[in-house]
Every structure is written in structure tokens, then in C-alpha cells.
């Protein structure tokens with residue numbers, strides 16, 4: 001696929017599904033004053049290319065912890081995270097950084113926009129770093145996320161919802177192999193949340209990426225192909 005195409009041009013015939021993500025027996029505890037608390041107690045999860053999945057579960061059940069581990073932002077005590085067949089838990093720091101740059105895009109609850117860059121530069125930032133900046137695609141994202149009139153502003157000049165839209169644009173501009181999102185619509189009104197979901201699912205269909213999204217919303221979860229629930233440190237079997 002060329003990255004010089006808009007999303008409609010980029011739609012490719014359905015490819016055979018390939019396993020993009022396999023999480024096996026993943027364990028993670030946190031130290032607390034009362035001793036270690038096991039949050040993930042042997043999580044198993046698979047996601048194929050072109051597949052979308054909602055990760056649900058009660059507050060404190062470990063959803064963000066799992067996403068952080070998959071995204072290479074924290075390390076597990078035991079278990080495997082295979083991304084495109086490579087074990088992310090055994091990569092060097094440099095290998096993990098390359099994986100984050102070239103394969104993954106992450107939308108977190110905290111937007112992590114770069115304060116010294118305008119919205120325009122923030123949206124393009126990760127795509128430029130990965131050598132995948134595509135002006136036509138970026139323009140389409142800017143239009144669909146209604147960022148046109150905010151492009152020259154800095155993050156501190158934006159509302160929470162506007163920052164969230166810019167962070168979503170930055171993640172999608174990369175056209176990642178694996179899109180991870182932790183409550184990405186938490187600061188958005190219902191119409192904008194729906195627009196994000198439609199956009200993310202368009203990206204999944206057009207590029208065959210995998211999409212794993214943490215949400216508390218049954219309504220949004222129902223828009224994704226699969227729904228799984230984290231409970232007592234493991235994924236409930238559907």
C-alpha cells in the first residue's frame with residue numbers, strides 16, 4: 001500500500017487474516033504499602049490484523065495496565081506479548097522504542113501533546129518521525145476531526161475535547177499496524193465520539209490494522225467486532 005493515498009484510495013482487497021497480537025500468561029503486580037498486589041494474573045488475548053476489540057471491565061480491573069504493557073510503556077513480570085511475531089517483552093529499550101515508533105499508535109486518557117508544537121505539528125509529529133507523513137491523509141484526518149480552525153494553536157490554548165481530537169489525529173496519521181486507545185472518547189461529546197469510532201473503523205478497514213480500545217461504554221463497545229472483559233486479573237471467556 002502506498003501512503004500517498006487517501007483512505008478511499010487505500011482500501012485494499014481483504015487479505016488473509018494474520019495474527020497481529022498475542023498476549024500469553026501476562027502477569028503484573030504493583031508494590032503497595034501493604035505488599036505487592038497482583039493486577040494481571042495470567043492474561044491471554046489475541047487480535048488479528050483488521051480486527052477491532054473492546055476491552056471492558058470494572059474500574060481498577062487493570063485495563064490501562066494491560067494497554068501500557070502492550071504499548072511498551074511498562075514491563076511485565078511474566079508472560080509474552082507477541083506483536084507481528086516478535087516478543088515485545090524481550091526487546092531492548094531501543095527495540096521497544098522502534099516498535100512504538102513504527103508499529104504502534106497509542107491514544108491515552110492523558111493526551112501527551114507536545115506543548116511547544118502547534119496542533120498542525122503535533123498531528124504530523126509521529127508520522128514524520130516514522131517516515132510515514134502523508135499530506136493528503138493528514139488533511140483528511142484534520143477535516144474529519146474538525147481541527148481546521150485550530151491548526152496554529154498550541155495545546156494549552158485548547159479545551160480537553162480539542163486536545164483529545166488532536167491526539168487522535170496524531171495517532172491515526174501514522175496509519176499504525178496496531179492502534180491502542182484507552183478511553184479515547186472520554187472528553188468528547190457523543191457526536192464527536194461517534195465520529196472518532198467511524199474514523200478508527202475506516203482506518204481498520206482500509207489499512208488492515210488491529211484496534212484495541214478500552215472503554216466503559218457498552219454503546220461504543222458494540223461498534224467493535226469483539227468485546228472482552230477483564231475481571232479478577234484475567235480475561236473472561238465470552
Ligand SMILES: Nc1ncnc2c1ncn2[C@@H]1O[C@H](COP(=O)(O)OP(=O)(O)OP(=O)(O)O)[C@@H](O)[C@H]1O
Nearest residue numbers: 030031032039057058059060061062063064065066
Ligand atoms: N503505579 C501503580 N502503583 C500501584 N498501583 C497501581 C499503579 N497503577 C495502577 N495501580 C493499581 O492497579 C489497579 C489497576 O489499575 P488500572 O489503571 O490498570 O485499572 P483500569 O481498569 O484501567 O481502571 P479505570 O477503568 O478506573 O481506568 C488499580 O487497583 C490501581 O490502583
